[in-house]
Amino acid sequence: MSTKNMKRILVTGATGQIGSELTVELRKKYGGENVIAAGHRRKPSEKLLSTGPFEYVDVTQKDSVEKVVEKYDIDTIYHLAAVLSAVGEQKPQLAWNVNMNGLYNILEVAREHNMIRVFWPSSIAVFGPETPRVKTPQDTVLIPTTMYGVTKVAGELLCNYYFIRFGLDVRCVRYPGIISSETPPGGGTTDYAVEMFYEAIKKKRYTCFVREDTVLPMMYMPDCIKAAIDLMEADPSKIKHHVGYNVTGMSFSAGELAAEIKKHIPEFECEYKPDFRQKIADSWPMSIDDSVAREEWGWKPDYDLASMTKDMIEKLTRRFAEGRL
Ligand SMILES: NC(=O)c1ccc[n+]([C@@H]2O[C@H](COP(=O)([O-])OP(=O)(O)OC[C@H]3O[C@@H](n4cnc5c(N)ncnc54)[C@H](O)[C@@H]3O)[C@@H](O)[C@H]2O)c1
Structure with a gap:
């Protein structure tokens, strides 16, 4: 699938740390009106409001996602809405609901609308105490001890399942600290x-x-944005993993x-x-071994x-x- 086919993009979690900058970059690349920023509760910045459409979406409510997808004829989603590790340990039930049900709703809506592609960031939180801690390899033990990590492992498996079972082109990276x-x-x-x-x-x-x-x-934001866009633009024949790619x-x-x-x-x-x-x-x-991402789709920070x-x-x-x- 070429980038020409990616026309109408929805970014969930667009007011967050990554979303606020990724949305603006995507708008520069694909045109402001083609990139819909979806926030939740938090007031959007002036920059987000002035560069393209903005909507409120609760990813735990499937109809809330569906409404925006249909309104803008969305064919690609960058799904960034989540509860992160420290808040997730304070509120594990909320983390499960937003991270798991939110991802499930996004994947279901993407499947039902025959979307071209979905990007979903996993995390180094998929690893746990039994994982080798230095130069952690791509394929290794995934037994996290945080609820956030549990939702990231389960989420990766769900993404991989949607690719195998429904042919949905979901692409993931395991981000380090941004x-x-x-x-x-x-x-x-x-x-x-x-x-x-x-x-x-x-x-x-x-x-x-x-x-x-x-x-x-860790990773600096320009590299974080580059990883997302490069992975989403890579030719499908290069993408051998639909669980998260190690990147650092x-x-x-x-x-x-x-x-x-x-x-x-x-x-x-x-x-x-x-x-x-x-x-x-x-x-x-x-530290992380990201040689698989480097080999398969040319990742380089x-x-x-x-x-x-x-x-x-x-x-x-x-x-x-x-x-x-
Ligand atoms: N920032 C990092 O260091 C880092 C590292 C690894 C992975 N990630 C992943 O990247 C993604 C984005 O992270 P971030 O750092 O921008 O997070 P963030 O906390 O800054 O933003 C997340 C956004 O999700 C939104 N949200 C929460 N509940 C929602 C709901 N029910 N419906 C819709 N939106 C909801 C919040 O409003 C928030 O703006 C997440 O999946 C996160 O797990 C981030």
């Missing part, structure tokens, strides 16, 4: 990596909720991130007070710790100076 400067993250375990930048700029100090030696895989950008400890920020803001001080999220972080990989830090600090400093942080 770092970005536009919209703050919505309650995940890797949020400290984003908060550290904001607080370094605003207050020159930060109290980190994981230990200094906690190493997790970089791995660093919380202390290494603080040291990198200090190179730009020498007064910056970071202290460490681990909370319940430490246990989640300790159950996840430290652009940013490392140094280039990401430089760009984040430039962007946030500018926003802080303009009073927009």
Whole structure:
């Protein structure tokens, strides 16, 4: 299927950390009126409202999804609406409902409307304490200990099932922690990596909720968007996996991130007070082997710790100076 066939795109979770930036990129690429942003409760940004259509959708209600799909004749969905890991541990029933029933509704509506393609982000949360933590391979033990991880494993299996049983072209990546400067993250375990930048700029100090030696895989937003769009544009013959592809950008400890920020803001001080999220972080990989994604559809990240830090600090400093942080 060529990209020419992808005309009417729905993005769920469009007001979230990833959705707010991915939607704008998709609009640049496919035309503003062809990319419908779907939010839920949270007020959309001016940028989201001014660049194309916006609708409210509750993904746990199938008719709510259906109404928008039919109104705009949608043929492609980027399904980003979810409850993330830390909130999911506080509210496991909500996480199950939004993540599982939401995905099921999206897949059903996509099947019933013969859609071209669906993108759904899984996560490194599919891995658990029994998974090898260094250079975690594509095919390995998936026994997570968080509700979020449970919904991501079950979701991957459901996506794969819809491909095998109904021929629905669902494509997934297992994102690591995503770092970005536009919209703050919505309650995940890797949020400290984003908060550290904001607080370094605003207050020159930060109290980190994981230990200094906690190493997790991460990715900068431009690479996160590139992974989604490149995977969705890849020729179907290249896509051999319809469970999540391992993808990563970089791995660093919380202390290494603080040291990198200090190179730009020498007064910056970071202290460490681990909370319940430490246990989640300790159950996840430290680094990811993404060679399968590299081989099958040419995945390659652009940013490392140094280039990401430089760009984040430039962007946030500018926003802080303009009073927009
Ligand atoms: N940000 C990360 O570090 C990261 C890492 C791995 C995977 N992911 C995945 O990427 C996707 C997007 O993540 P994000 O960081 O942008 O999350 P986010 O929390 O910033 O945004 C999620 C959005 O989902 C919406 N939502 C919640 N319940 C809903 C419902 N019932 N109906 C419709 N919308 C609802 C929320 O309003 C929110 O805007 C999720 O599937 C997440 O699991 C994110």
